[in-house]
Amino acid sequence: RKEVEQDPGPFNVPEGATVAFNCTYSNSASQSFFWYRQDCRKEPKLLMSVYSSGNEDGRFTAQLNRASQYISLLIRDSKLSDSATYLCVVDTNSNSGYALNFGKGTSLLVTP
Amino acid sequence: NAGVTQTPKFQVLKTGQSMTLQCAQDMNHEYMSWYRQDPGMGLRLIHYSVGAGITDQGEVPNGYNVSRSTTEDFPLRLLSAAPSQTSVYFCASSYGATQPQHFGDGTRLSIL
Numbered sequence: 001r002k003e004v005e006q007d008p009g010p011f012n013v014p015e016g017a018t019v020a021f022n023c024t025y026s027n028s029a030s031q032s033f034f035w036y037r038q039d040c041r042k043e044p045k046l047l048m049s050v051y052s053s054g055n056e057d058g059r060f061t062a063q064l065n066r067a068s069q070y071i072s073l074l075i076r077d078s079k080l081s082d083s084a085t086y087l088c089v090v091d092t093n094s095n096s097g098y099a100l101n102f103g104k105g106t107s108l109l110v111t112p
Numbered sequence: 113n114a115g116v117t118q119t120p121k122f123q124v125l126k127t128g129q130s131m132t133l134q135c136a137q138d139m140n141h142e143y144m145s146w147y148r149q150d151p152g153m154g155l156r157l158i159h160y161s162v163g164a165g166i167t168d169q170g171e172v173p174n175g176y177n178v179s180r181s182t183t184e185d186f187p188l189r190l191l192s193a194a195p196s197q198t199s200v201y202f203c204a205s206s207y208g209a210t211q212p213q214h215f216g217d218g219t220r221l222s223i224l
Contacts, residue, residue: 032210043202043215044155087155091210099143099209104154 003027003101004090010107017078021106023088024070032091033064035073037084038105044087047073078110114138118203118216125193125223133188133219135203143206144186145170145213146178148199155202161186162209193223 006023013019025033033050048055050062050071061074071090075082088103119134137144145160157170161180175197177189186205190197200220204213 034212041200043218045215046212049212099145099160100213102147102155104152 003092004088004103006086006088006103006106008104008106010109012109012111013078014111015078015080017110018074018076019078019108020072020074021086021088021108022070022072023090023103023106024068025088025090025101026069027090027092028066028069030090030092032100033062033071034089034100035060035062035071036087036089036102038087039084044102047086075108078108080110080112083108083110116203116205116214116216118201118219120219121217122220123222125190125221127193127195127223129193131190131193133190133201133203133221135186135188135216136184137186137203137205137214138184139205139214140183141205141207141214142183143209143211143213144180145204146176146186146188147202147204148172148197149202149218150199158188158201160209190221195223197221198223 003026035047036044037047038044048057054063059076063072085105085107087105116137142163146158147155156172159178161167167178200218202218203216206213
């Protein structure tokens with residue numbers, strides 16, 4: 001099982017729609033979780049951290065389910081500018097020395 | 113603030129040539145890392161450093177060397193370029209190994 005898995009999509013949604021992405025992780029000891037956004041041919045940028053109790057930032061809501069080992073990202077009232085690839089990031093929390101594992105990303109296209 | 117600065121932004125090399133990708137950060141971050149990103153592969157960790165004078169290998173270290181003589185700089189050296197090293201390279205930094213990472217703009221490298 002890969003350490004961080006995401007549905008690659010693409011998710012095609014109309015403006016104003018609500019869309020949700022899930023990401024599963026394999027290490028039950030992981031403690032740090034993030035969502036990043038990456039625009040085409042640009043660097044990844046931190047969208048939000050994911051906290052145990054769930055957290056919201058404007059139209060974006062992130063949740064963590066430790067029992068099932070997945071995190072989710074909900075985008076409400078989608079905008080054209082939300083079109084991007086969303087990367088799930090989880091810490092490895094192991095003795096290997098690695099720190100953060102990046103998923104391959106979920107592609108979102110918001111259409112007029 | 114400059115954040116993480118990578119140079120050059122684009123480079124074309126011939127097989128067998130060597131070169132150094134530069135990375136500098138002005139945020140006093142202890143943790144720095146190099147990733148490569150290839151289509152369908154996501155971000156893969158090449159090397160990382162938890163502080164000046166300390167470096168370690170990531171997932172795909174072969175063919176690359178790094179050094180960390182100062183907190184600010186973390187250059188990546190390609191010893192003898194191969195076509196398989198054609199990729200987009202990102203440098204990132206953070207306060208700690210499991211803290212959110214800040215990325216540079218990337219270096220697009222082509223090996224002919």
